[in-house]
Amino acid sequence: AQSVTQLGSHVSVSEGALVLLRCNYSSSVPPYLFWYVQYPNQGLQLLLKYTTGATLVKGINGFEAEFKKSETSFHLTKPSAHMSDAAEYFCAVSEGQAGTALIFGKGTTLSVSS
Amino acid sequence: NAGVTQTPKFQVLKTGQSMTLQCAQDMNHNSMYWYRQDPGMGLRLIYYSASEGTTDKGEVPNGYNVSRLNKREFSLRLESAAPSQTSVYFCASSGSRAPTNEKLFFGSGTQLSVL
Numbered sequence: 001a002q003s004v005t006q007l008g009s010h011v012s013v014s015e016g017a018l019v020l021l022r023c024n025y026s027s028s029v030p031p032y033l034f035w036y037v038q039y040p041n042q043g044l045q046l047l048l049k050y051t052t053g054a055t056l057v058k059g060i061n062g063f064e065a066e067f068k069k070s071e072t073s074f075h076l077t078k079p080s081a082h083m084s085d086a087a088e089y090f091c092a093v094s095e096g097q098a099g100t101a102l103i104f105g106k107g108t109t110l111s112v113s114s
Numbered sequence: 115n116a117g118v119t120q121t122p123k124f125q126v127l128k129t130g131q132s133m134t135l136q137c138a139q140d141m142n143h144n145s146m147y148w149y150r151q152d153p154g155m156g157l158r159l160i161y162y163s164a165s166e167g168t169t170d171k172g173e174v175p176n177g178y179n180v181s182r183l184n185k186r187e188f189s190l191r192l193e194s195a196a197p198s199q200t201s202v203y204f205c206a207s208s209g210s211r212a213p214t215n216e217k218l219f220f221g222s223g224t225q226l227s228v229l
Contacts, residue, residue: 009154034217043118043204043220044157090156101147101164101172102218106156 002027002093004105012111019063019078021108023091026072033074034092034102035065044090050074061085086112116140120205120221127195127228135190135224137205145208146188147218148172148180150201157204163188195228202226 007022025031032051036044048059055067065076074091091105121136139146144165149157149172159172161180169180177199179191188207192199202225206218 006156036218041222043206043222044218045220046217049217101145101159101162101170103159103173104149104157106154 002031002095002103004091004093004103006089006091006105006108008108009106010109010111012113013081015083015112015114016080019076019081019085019110021076021089021091021110023065023074023076023105024072025074025091025093027093027095029095032094033065033067034094035059035063035074035076036090036092036104038088038090038107040087047076047089081110081112083112083114086110118205118207118219118221120203120224122224123222125224125226127192127226129196129228131195132191132193133195134192135203135205135226136187137189137221138187139205139207139219140186141207141209141219142185143207143209143219144185146182147206147208148178148188148190149204149206150174151204151223152201160190160203197228200226200228 003026005024034049035047038044048057050057050067058064063078088107088109090107092102094102118139147162148160158174163169163182166185181189202223205221
């Protein structure tokens with residue numbers, strides 16, 4: 001069965017600094033990988049996804065993630081943090097088979113200070 | 115464009131009471147999901163329905179039942195609520211039968227407290 005580990009439940013950065021949120025996965029088949037963001041009192045929104053093809057994936061709001069099979073990782077990055085990036089971020093994995101569902105990590109809360 | 119609609123938004127129950135959380139989507143999606151979110155635990159899948167007429171258990175199904183009433187609606191029932199079921203519940207849907215290249219659309223959540 002697939003699983004997701006997000007390293008660090010809370011990450012703090014200064015405005016303008018690099019954002020790096022770590023995600024490692026376990027899957028018995030080539031995975032489909034996702035990053036979602038949750039702003040306070042809202043549901044989750046998709047940031048980006050990797051299914052096949054190019055391993056560097058670009059998403060909304062300047063975020064990107066790189067699929068590294070050898071490291072079983074899918075870390076999320078943004079070159080320059082903005083105050084509006086403060087939110088909770090979830091990495092998720094799917095084995096992509098019909099009838100399966102997404103499995104989420106425990107989440108990482110990103111704080112951005114001025 | 116409503117997307118995924120959950121009702122109610124807030125609910126307080128006493129231990130042993132029953133209730134049903136309602137979810138409806140207007141995007142003609144095949145798959146629907148119920149997750150619960152707890153601090154430090156992320157989102158955990160309770161049940162899902164890959165297509166109308168089918169339901170499957172997720173990671174934490176105990177104490178819950180679901181009904182895929184039709185393609186639009188997927189309800190979650192707590193038969194005898196327990197304090198451990200205090201949580202925020204999210205319904206989600208996706209167009210495909212598996213979330214491969216289709217993103218999940220989430221409702222705004224139901225905050226449930228069981229006293």
